[in-house]
Amino acid sequence: MEPVAYDKHIKQVLIAQEEIAEAIRQAGRQISTWYDGRPILLVSILKGAFVFLADLCRAVTVPCEIGFMCAKSYYQGTESSGMVSITMDLEQDISQYHVVIVEDIIDTGRTLRDVVALLRERNPLSLRVVTLLDKPCRRKVEFEADMALFTISDHFVIGYGLDCAEQYRNLPYIAEYDTAVDAEN
Ligand code: 5GP
Ligand code: MG
Numbered sequence: 001m002e003p004v005a006y007d008k009h010i011k012q013v014l015i016a017q018e019e020i021a022e023a024i025r026q027a028g029r030q031i032s033t034w035y036d037g038r039p040i041l042l043v044s045i046l047k048g049a050f051v052f053l054a055d056l057c058r059a060v061t062v063p064c065e066i067g068f069m070c071a072k073s074y075y076q077g078t079e080s081s082g083m084v085s086i087t088m089d090l091e092q093d094i095s096q097y098h099v100v101i102v103e104d105i106i107d108t109g110r111t112l113r114d115v116v117a118l119l120r121e122r123n124p125l126s127l128r129v130v131t132l133l134d135k136p137c138r139r140k141v142e143f144e145a146d147m148a149l150f151t152i153s154d155h156f157v158i159g160y161g162l163d164c165a166e167q168y169r170n171l172p173y174i175a176e177y178d179t180a181v182d183a184e185n
Contacts, residue, residue, distance in 0.1 A: 009164070010171075011178035014157060015150055020132075020173070021055070023149040027130060028059020030147065031100060038125070040064040041097035043090060045071055045115065048104035051161035051169070052132045056102060067092050071115050084114035099124040104161050105133040109143030116143075133157065133174070150174075 031040070042060070044053035046068055057066055070088035099119060106112055112129060119127060134148035156179065158164050159171030168177075 007168075009158075009168075009178050009181050011176040013173050013175050014152060014155065015160075015174040017172045020149075020160060024052075024055050024059050027147060027149055028056060028061065031056075031064075031130070032061045034128070035062065035098050037062060039097050040100060041067050041092055041094060041124075042100050042102050043067045043069060043094075043119075044102045045069060045104070045111070046088065047169070048161050048163065049102050049132070052104055053102045056130070065092070065097070069115075071111060071118075084111070084118055086118070094119060094122050094124040097124055098126045099128070101127070101129045103129065103131040103145075105135065105157070106131050106143060106145060106148070107135050107138045108140040110141055112145075113141050113143050132160070133162075 040060070040062070042053060042057055042064055044050055044066065047070070050068075053066065057064060067090045068088065069086060069090050072085045072087060101112070101115065101119070103112060112131075116127065116129065128146040130147045130149075131145045132149050134145060134151045135154060136151060137154050155176045156164070157174050158168035158177045159173050159175045161169050162174070163169045164177050168175075
């Protein structure tokens with residue numbers, strides 16, 4: 001698919017719509033086999049992961065529930081203070097569920113490290129992390145997802161839920177954002 005005309009910031013399409021759809025079909029099958037009918041809660045970290053969650057939950061072929069939380073990590077300079085602030089919390093008591101955190105992208109790893117630590121304190125039956133995108137070259141803290149659908153190099157990406165200043169979440173594909181365009185203006 002060609003980049004939409006409205007956007008001069010789209011440098012290149014990195015992952016096409018159909019590639020995302022195929023990877024999600026496989027991920028849905030994998031999640032469905034992991035839990036063998038036990039209670040699953042798919043937890044989306046807002047806002048970036050809402051599109052991924054919407055498609056992923058429809059690729060899961062066993063009963064599952066969904067939940068949302070909004071988390072922000074606080075940093076002292078470039079270092080995480082180790083504190084994560086939940087601006088919107090889950091409504092479920094996760095001690096009754098096998099939890100799958102559904103994230104859009106892992107960059108430094110700090111957000112998920114903090115969120116995982118927080119959710120573990122609440123004693124879920126088990127906890128796994130599934131991310132659409134992984135940028136391992138940017139990691140500042142050790143963190144590995146149980147499943148990463150795509151590994152990308154050091155690009156700032158937009159689309160399929162991911163934003164730049166709240167724009168582009170509605171692009172149906174993952175694109176590289178062209179920072180040079182702003183520098184020229
Ligand atoms: P981390 O704590 O792993 O550094 O941060 C991950 C969060 O940073 C993601 O959930 C996402 O909100 C944001 N982020 C990291 N890399 C990108 C990127 O390439 N594009 C966009 N739109 N957000 C990113
Ligand atoms: Mg995010």
